[in-house]
Amino acid sequence: MIKIKLIAVTAVFISSTLIAAPTTYVIEPIKKNIVQFTSEAPVKKIIGTTNQIVGELILDPNDLSKPVTAWFEVDATSINTKNKIRNGHMRKNHLHTDKYPKIRFDLKSLEGLSGKFPADEKIKFTANGDFHLHGVTKSIKPKISATYLAAENTFEVIAKFQVPLDDYEIPLPQFLVLKVANVHEIKVKFRATPK
Numbered sequence: 001m002i003k004i005k006l007i008a009v010t011a012v013f014i015s016s017t018l019i020a021a022p023t024t025y026v027i028e029p030i031k032k033n034i035v036q037f038t039s040e041a042p043v044k045k046i047i048g049t050t051n052q053i054v055g056e057l058i059l060d061p062n063d064l065s066k067p068v069t070a071w072f073e074v075d076a077t078s079i080n081t082k083n084k085i086r087n088g089h090m091r092k093n094h095l096h097t098d099k100y101p102k103i104r105f106d107l108k109s110l111e112g113l114s115g116k117f118p119a120d121e122k123i124k125f126t127a128n129g130d131f132h133l134h135g136v137t138k139s140i141k142p143k144i145s146a147t148y149l150a151a152e153n154t155f156e157v158i159a160k161f162q163v164p165l166d167d168y169e170i171p172l173p174q175f176l177v178l179k180v181a182n183v184h185e186i187k188v189k190f191r192a193t194p195k
Contacts, residue, residue: 025155025192027055027072033190035074037163039173039180046180048090052078057155057192061117061148070107070127072188077101094165094173095134104132105142105188119150127159136168142188152193159188 027033029052039046055072077097081087091097112125124145131140142161149156163184165172173180 022058022060022066023153024195025057025059026195027053027057027190027192029053029075030191034187035079036187036189037079038185038187041180046081046086048079048081050074050078050080053188053190055190055192056195057157059117061119061150064110064114064117068107068110070129072105072190074103075101076103090173094170100134102132105140106130106132108139111141117148119148122147131161131163133163134168134170138167154194155192157188157190157192159186161186 031051033051033053034049035051035053036047036049039048052075053072055070057068057070059068059070060066076095077091079087079090079095081090107127107129109128110125111128113123117123122145124143127142127144129140129142130137140161142159145158147156148154163186165182165184172182
């Protein structure tokens with residue numbers, strides 16, 4: 001009887017330890033995931049999109065006092081503005097994707113989030129991290145809107161921030177007579193599922 005009780009206690013301890021451990025959630029290039037830039041121009045907006053995003057989010061939703069790490073990487077060669085000539089011009093003359101094929105974000109810390117991540121509720125907070133683009137790294141503070149879907153153990157995340165092209169030494173695009181703004185609005189939307 002003692003042996004059976006000991007086994008039961010051990011099983012409960014191991015189970016609680018596993019539950020308490022941080023979980024790795026993966027971001028994969030699926031249709032629902034999207035990275036989008038919007039550039040204002042005098043005549044029309046230019047919008048570029050891709051779903052070629054990969055990354056990881058590592059955290060314990062029940063205890064945010066533990067370290068939270070995250071990163072995502074985007075294939076710059078896959079960004080599509082729905083115009084073949086413009087796409088080629090953007091990749092060759094501005095993003096220089098032959099030399100800088102990836103765009104990356106590395107999380108450093110979170111602001112406005114502590115304790116336990118609320119289940120099935122949209123939460124807004126700020127992320128601090130390093131954004132790597134065109135061979136240049138800058139600290140940025142994306143505004144985050146995230147929902148933890150407890151039943152699926154999945155996160156739905158939307159991040160928004162601005163990218164001034166001159167900060168990253170990107171030549172300002174001028175497509176024919178269409179001059180675009182220096183500051184681009186960036187939106188990153190993804191689902192992160194358990195690895």
